[in-house]
Amino acid sequence: MAATACHSSQSHRDHPNATDSLINTGGTAAPPGYQRGAVLITHNDCFTCHRIDTKLRGPSYLDISKKYGFNEGNVENLAHKIIYGGGGLWDTAVMTPHPNLVEEDAKAMAAYILSLNHQ
Ligand code: HEC
Numbered sequence: 001m002a003a004t005a006c007h008s009s010q011s012h013r014d015h016p017n018a019t020d021s022l023i024n025t026g027g028t029a030a031p032p033g034y035q036r037g038a039v040l041i042t043h044n045d046c047f048t049c050h051r052i053d054t055k056l057r058g059p060s061y062l063d064i065s066k067k068y069g070f071n072e073g074n075v076e077n078l079a080h081k082i083i084y085g086g087g088g089l090w091d092t093a094v095m096t097p098h099p100n101l102v103e104e105d106a107k108a109m110a111a112y113i114l115s116l117n118h119q
Pocket of ligand 1: 041044045046047048049050057058059064077078081082086087088089090091092093094095096098109110113
């Protein structure tokens with residue numbers, strides 16, 4: 001028997017991590033106060049460019065939460081970026097806009113991301 005219990009059906013993955021558990025649970029693995037934001041993230045296209053702890057095309061959510069303090073102003077700024085997209089802050093890549101998101105949902109996602117380093 002392997003030393004670690006792996007109940008993932010995607011056994012080709014060697015390192016199950018926080019992102020895997022978030023995807024596999026549809027977001028309910030997040031802390032209770034932030035589950036709504038986490039669920040919204042799993043239901044959108046965010047994971048095509050982001051991971052919790054690894055840089056992909058976009059910065060990791062952990063790096064984002066380390067860069068910004070957890071306060072109302074930053075939640076609003078990040079929600080704005082999620083809706084309108086943009087680039088130039090992290091790398092050369094640009095984030096696509098998500099004009100269909102309402103501000104309340106974008107704020108819930110931003111709050112979940114910022115909570116990662118501030119619990
Ligand atoms: C097409 C790829 C892509 C998708 C899809 C994407 N992002 Fe991003 N995201 C990026 C890139 C690239 C950056 C860095 C932009 C920059 O340098 O200013 C970024 C930055 C961010 C930031 C930090 C913004 C800042 O001002 O520092 C947050 C928060 C974020 N994304 C959340 C999300 C969420 C939530 C979703 C899903 C609704 C999402 N992203 C979907 C590529 C993507």
